Amino acid sequence: MNSGPPGLLAGTVAGSIRGAMPTLRSLVPEDPPAPPFRRDFWRSPLRGVRLTSILGATLLVAIPLVSVTGLLSHVAYNPGLGENRIVARGPFDVLLFDWPTHPAWLYAASQGVHVTLGLAAFPIVLAKLWSVIPKLFVWPPARSVAHALERASLALLVGAVLFEFVTGILNIQNYYPWKFNFVEAHYYGAWVFLGAFGLHVGLKFPTMWAALRKPRLSQELADTLAAPAPDPPTISRRGLLGTVGAASVLLAVTGAGQSIGGPFRRLALLAPRGGTSGDGPNAFPVNKTASAVGVGPDRTGASWRLELKGPAGAVKLSREDLLRLDQHAYDLPIACVEGWSTTQRWSGVRLRDLARMAGAADGREVRVQSLQRAGEFRQTTLGADQIADERSLLALRVNATDLSLDHGFPARIIVPALPGVHCTKWVSDLEFTA
Ligand SMILES: Nc1nc2c(c(=O)[nH]1)N[C@H]1C(S)=C(S)[C@@H](COP(=O)(O)O)O[C@H]1N2
Ligand SMILES: [Mo]
Numbered sequence: 001m002n003s004g005p006p007g008l009l010a011g012t013v014a015g016s017i018r019g020a021m022p023t024l025r026s027l028v029p030e031d032p033p034a035p036p037f038r039r040d041f042w043r044s045p046l047r048g049v050r051l052t053s054i055l056g057a058t059l060l061v062a063i064p065l066v067s068v069t070g071l072l073s074h075v076a077y078n079p080g081l082g083e084n085r086i087v088a089r090g091p092f093d094v095l096l097f098d099w100p101t102h103p104a105w106l107y108a109a110s111q112g113v114h115v116t117l118g119l120a121a122f123p124i125v126l127a128k129l130w131s132v133i134p135k136l137f138v139w140p141p142a143r144s145v146a147h148a149l150e151r152a153s154l155a156l157l158v159g160a161v162l163f164e165f166v167t168g169i170l171n172i173q174n175y176y177p178w179k180f181n182f183v184e185a186h187y188y189g190a191w192v193f194l195g196a197f198g199l200h201v202g203l204k205f206p207t208m209w210a211a212l213r214k215p216r217l218s219q220e221l222a223d224t225l226a227a228p229a230p231d232p233p234t235i236s237r238r239g240l241l242g243t244v245g246a247a248s249v250l251l252a253v254t255g256a257g258q259s260i261g262g263p264f265r266r267l268a269l270l271a272p273r274g275g276t277s278g279d280g281p282n283a284f285p286v287n288k289t290a291s292a293v294g295v296g297p298d299r300t301g302a303s304w305r306l307e308l309k310g311p312a313g314a315v316k317l318s319r320e321d322l323l324r325l326d327q328h329a330y331d332l333p334i335a336c337v338e339g340w341s342t343t344q345r346w347s348g349v350r351l352r353d354l355a356r357m358a359g360a361a362d363g364r365e366v367r368v369q370s371l372q373r374a375g376e377f378r379q380t381t382l383g384a385d386q387i388a389d390e391r392s393l394l395a396l397r398v399n400a401t402d403l404s405l406d407h408g409f410p411a412r413i414i415v416p417a418l419p420g421v422h423c424t425k426w427v428s429d430l431e432f433t434a
Contacts, residue, residue, distance in 0.1 A: 032139040042134040045230035046237050049223045053211040054241065055128040056204070062121040063197065069114035070190055073337060075099055076107050076419050082367055082381025084422075087187045101389040104416035105343075108335035111419070112259030115172055115339025120252035122165050127244045129158065132225065150203065153196050160193035172271075172338045258340040261333070271340060281399030282407055284342045287420065290405040293375045295426050297405065300371070304410050306394075310432035312359025319410045322396060325349045330391045336420035346414045348395035351387045351430075360432035363387045368413055371428035380422040382415060387432075391416050394427060 035041040071092075076099045079085035100106065135154075142148035164186060171182050178185075235243075257267030278286060290296070305316040329347035355363035366387055370378045386392055392415040396403065403409040408425030415423065 036137040037139040039134065040227070040229045041137075043227050043229060043231040045227060045233045046235070046240050047131055047134065048226040049207065049211045051237055051240070052128065052131040052225055053208040055124055055131060055244075056208050057212060058124050059121060059128060060201065060208075062117055062124070066114055066118045066121060067190065067194060069110045069117075070186075072110045073107075073114060073419065074187060076110070076417075077422070078381070078383055081365060081383055083379065084381055086181065086183045090191075098383055098385055099417065101385055101392070101416040101418075104330075104332050104391065105335070105341075106417040107419050108259065108261075108333045108341035111335055111337060111339055112256070112341065115168075116252055116255035116259055118165065118168055119172075119255040120248045122169065122251065123244050123247040125161060125165060127240070134225065134227075153199050156192055157196035157200050160189055160196060163189045164193055174338070255339065261340065261342045265340075265342075268340070278404050278406055281401040282404035284344060284407075285340060286406045287336060287338075288375070288377070290426070293372050295372050295405070300405060300410055300426060304371075304428075306411060306427065307429045308354060308358050308432075309430065310355070310358025310360045310363070311434045312357070315357070319396065322349055322394070322411065326353060327396075328390070328393065330393070330414075330416075332391060332414055332416055334414070334420045334423055335417075341420075345399050346393055346395040347397045347400075348393040348411065348414070350390060351382070351392040351394060351413075351415070352390065354394060354430060355387050355432045358430070358432040360434040363432040363434065365433045367429070367431040367433075368424045368427055369429035369431075370424050370426045372426055377421050377424065380413070380424050382413070382418075382422070386415050386418065389416060394430070 032038050074087070075096055077084050077086065078099055079087070079089075079093070080096060142151060167178075167182060167186050167189065170177065171186070176182065251270075253267055254269045254271065257264045257269075258271040278284065290300075302318075305318055306322060308315050308317055326349065327347050328350055329345055331343055331345050333341045333343040335341040351366065352363070355361065355366065362384070364384050364387075366382050368380050368382065372378045382392075393413075394411050395408070395414045396411055398407060403412060408427070411427045412425040413423050413427060
């Protein structure tokens, strides 16, 4: 901060704190104890305010988009309904709104942006962190209380950014080497990150802006990131940016492949759901197979009944009963929170027809339960707009054939723009409230 022109926030906030607080300089020894704490230990000729600013400016575009789409996913789960809520109610829940059903690809697009852009941003994040490593070892560790506070906020920023990217990337690989709930941890981590990120942008924006506008910094801006005794270059700064950019584009293409789906899925080289599973018309990605969650033909065969409940009472319907009701078919995506999506032609009974049968003609909510006994994603609650949409189905068939067991036979939920996780498979109970 000693380097930048006195920007709005940097100048006023830090300045007034610094003015009011005692200096810490006297508390620490003047000489750095070990080489990493000496500025001339860092020798890459590529480091400098300009490199960091270019990387920072790119992240300043990407990160808000990743954040907003991440928070939209929280909205799309409809945490206000039934047991949908995963994270604790927070002050920002006032911003929640009923997640719409139009356009049908809304969640596929927003979650696709979240995951794809998040993947693509990761090499840039790593390069950005590399570019400022010498700052980790500044000496003295804190020049003033204001400086100590700023460094503490950077510890939160770096910790949270790594936590968010690492948990997010492992999650889309379906690898959970931890005990906590991913959604909860990723959501709370996001708020820590956003707080620290906002502060960081406020403090550093003036420096970044100056560095981007004026390629030659020397006079106005001392370059505190440049090595004082640089080694000769082995790659140009442009070469470094090109390499990072290429890594980022590669990840974006493979990520987009799985989120757009269809023929583009072949580009999804790194996706765990890159291939398809199942045969013929049922050959499209399966998240959890029936056997993985202990659903077998014993409970999905001829003895299966749908228990339909509502103000009119309860009825049990066999699959044949359901097939005798009006059938409707729509092309709709399943869009998983992990960023992949697949559009198929689903057919079955409209939820609103079932609502009417249950005596809840303009049903306010429906609680859906699966016959699956253990594990996650066994139930969901849908809202009024989702029940009312004519395309919302209790699907019995896909691509003109019966659902496979892995895709939710005998019946599953398909609702436009609904996160995949709420498209409950192996449905056993529907309970409508008027
Ligand atoms: N009962 C049940 N329904 C479920 C799941 C599950 O594990 N159990 N997984 C959900 C998730 S996370 C997704 S993305 C979709 C995937 O549907 P598919 O496996 O048919 O592609 O099903 C959803 N429905
Ligand atoms: Mo999912």
